[in-house]
Amino acid sequence: MKKLLFLLLAGIVAATTAPALAQDTIKIGLMCPLTGSWAAEGKDMKQIVELLADQVNNQGGLLGKEVKVVIGDDGGDPRTAALAAQRMATRDVAAVVGTYGSSITEASQNIYASANIIQVANGSTAVRLTEKGLPYFFRTCPRDDEQGRVAVKTLLDSGYENIAILHDNTTYAKGLADEAKKLLDKKDVNIVFFDALTPGEQDYGTILSKMKTKDPDVVFFTGYYPEAGLMLRQKMEKGWDVPFIGGDATNNPDLVKIAGNKAAEGFRFLSPPVPGDLPTKEAREFLDAYKARYQTTPGSIWAVLAGDGFRVIVEAIKQTQSTDTQKMADYLHDEMEGFPGLTGDIAFNEKGDRIGDVYRVYRVDADGNFVLME
């Protein structure tokens, strides 16, 4: 037993007195869920940011120095995230990208704030995160209220009167569903159904049948693509042809694979534009590079938003010629305008939220392609 304890102590001592790293690198942190329920998101985030860092380094680095990505695992859980944030704060990073999941990000916010480190979140849409007056917190993802607004506009513009809202009880999906409901309640429409399914369950016959009895004109589903795909297919099997509209979590090429072309056709969803639909050189180059390296297109829109988080940090460093937190924050708040991101133009307001009309409506065509609707 004593041996174990000494080993433990030795380990702690060794880890804390690790030699300081070389001074000719700029470190940018990435906090992401490498383990836990959101491991798939974390993996995508890591792949994208690492690819972007390599691109920067291949073009001569940043301010003449090599960019190094420091990765922290938040485990998809607030406690682990708090620890990861504490750890990241000791690693001398210029700024941190991350993370996915509003409660996870929240657990790390104050730690980065008190350590004066800029944090650019990519997958945390809860409104309250930017209502705390934290001067160094930004996010490249839009907020639930914005997506809710666009969703409601789409629903109303299409003339639907009886609306079913379905979520999956995760913070993201429920947040979006609540926002949409809040706005719809003020309008002249009926919300005939508001409930949650259980993700990972696969058989949604029960909930589809239940919704069908309420006879909605449309179903607004705020959950994730696996469930969306399954529901589209199962609803077709039941012979029910009600239109489905999804939130940006349904934006994933596998959606069509799961649902099958026939069932997916006509499905619409909201999303920030994907790199493939942007006319900018950066987006195109990025997509080619990603495909070359990983043999597939980026899976999740939030991972791409992490890529944007990384790029705005790099841009801020470039433009201010420093890694000073206050200078970078000032640049991001006041001076950055129309920066060409992988998901459209990026600029931040004084709260750190992304401004501009980010959301677009996409439609799945008969061949399973995602087509931007205008």
Added chain:
Amino acid sequence: MEQFFTQLTNGLAVGGIYALIALGYTMVYGVLKLINFAHGDLFTIGAYLGLTLLTSLALTDHIGGIAGVILLAVMAMGLVGIIGILLDRAAYKPLRTSPRLSAVVSALGASIVLSNTIMLVYGPSTRVYPQGLLPGQVFYIFGLPVPVMRFVILGASIALMIGLYVFIQRTKIGTAIRAAAIDQDAARLMGINVDRVIMLVFFIGPALGGAAGVMVGLYYGQITFTMGWIYGLKAFTAAILGGIGNIPGAMVGGLLLGVIEALGATYISMAWKDAIAFFVLILILIVRPTGLLGERVAEKI
């Protein structure tokens, strides 16, 4: 009323899958009195192996249609069965003479190891089965559309169960299994090679779970490495509901659980669906621990 029947059919369809997985649980429990926590993960392995076999061997391209699917299922069953035996060797055999808690904890450890291995090997994202391998016709019963595959799954589960039941009741080996389930030492005295019996049980049980995995993969189209957890727990509930150690009980329990879940979710709330299943489990153990068709599990002195 139409809602009721629709949900009934929904429930039976899912229940068929629970029943198939429950059969595996109940077999192992019957002989070893062990809750094989890792059983749900064996089900998941079946689904993933099926995917690998399908994509790497392109079975259906060569053999075509239904025959290909059946061959796939059989191969997956065989592989998962072997993994089941290995699992027993690694995690449970060394603990045959230890107190029960040790085996259960080891089972938990094995479950964690298996699901994480799947994640590390296949990646954390959901994986998709190639589509279009199964016939997609829809039958109409009382005017309600029911995809033909739901019948097939239910039918396959029932067929496997009947096969298993006949095997256990009518064959010599089956009798040996039953003897070992009643009293291992007495069985040994009768000249039954109990170790072989256990090995067989650990082949058949997981094989059935693997079959369920392939069916789920083919029918629902997508699989994740965490599937095993919830399916496993529900299948376990089904086994307890029907009476653990009892094969027809597993079938009845599975179907009943599927229906209770579907109706409960419809008339109470969708978001509480899983809680309803757990609640049923707790209720059964408190009120009627024997299950509907089976044996005692509580010791009251």
Added chain:
Amino acid sequence: MKHAAGQIKKPAYAVIILLWLIAPLFIGKYWTDVLNNVAIYALLGLSLNIILGYGGMFHMGHAAFYAIGAYTTAIINTAWGVPVLWLMPLAGLAAGLFALVVARPIIHLRGDYLLIVTIGMVEIVRIALINNVFGITGGANGIFGISSPTIFGFQINGIVAPAHYFYLVTAFLAITIVLFYLLENSRFGRALKFLCSDEVAAEGSGINTAGYKLAAFVIGAVWAGMTGTLYASKMGFISPESFSFWESVVMFMIVILGGSGNIAGVLLGAALIIGLPEIFQGLQQYRLLIFGLALMIMMIFRPQGILPPKPRSYPIGKLEKNEVSL
């Protein structure tokens, strides 16, 4: 001989305690926070130890009690502004009551079935929290804006000053260790351990086994509930993710791997299970896999844990003085 063994132990303990107390001064915020986490899990492990270690009841739903304590604190604190430290006993009480109600019908179940039922229980609690049962749990988003503990006006902010928090939680841990040590050797503790090893004999000796088991559950729950308060006030917000079945598994592992039924074992378990992943950051992905393997291997080779409880030893001298007649 026995005295010699005792003498080796005590200085080792003293050194460890001293190192622990001065650690925050040297190791920086991150590692202090790691130690904070170790302390919290040590508390959880100790509370589970009463149920699992002394009582021998396979309980995998401990996170439910932890959750109830944390949520009780969060709800009352955010609704009525009651300072968190005052809420600790209340949180413990809430968790204890819950345990009383829930454990009563299941206490007689056989080992592995009790295990499954406790799993069902913790999942139901988690689903209830996510579904915002009674409208007070904040759903999947949880509850935020929980105040930090204040002692005579001095605010202990766990986020920016882990060192302050460290001393608070260490103080509670110390009190807990002392109390539990007394409990272990009290009549209650001895009865519990007796019925764990042989329930029939215990019942035959006149011990109300059901009553003791229930009491063990309640005491364990009360302590877990109070730890929930500490956690809630440290994080400033709580959400259902932190109270899943896997949290229960972690607590279970701490007790089983560390040494079921031994306070020192549980402390070691907490230190290893929480501390090691932080030291070996590179292996993060394999963390769960390693734990699973550890469980399997430990059960085969050392099922009593790294530090199993030692049998009580009585110095002969004492017995001769207070001779007990049979």
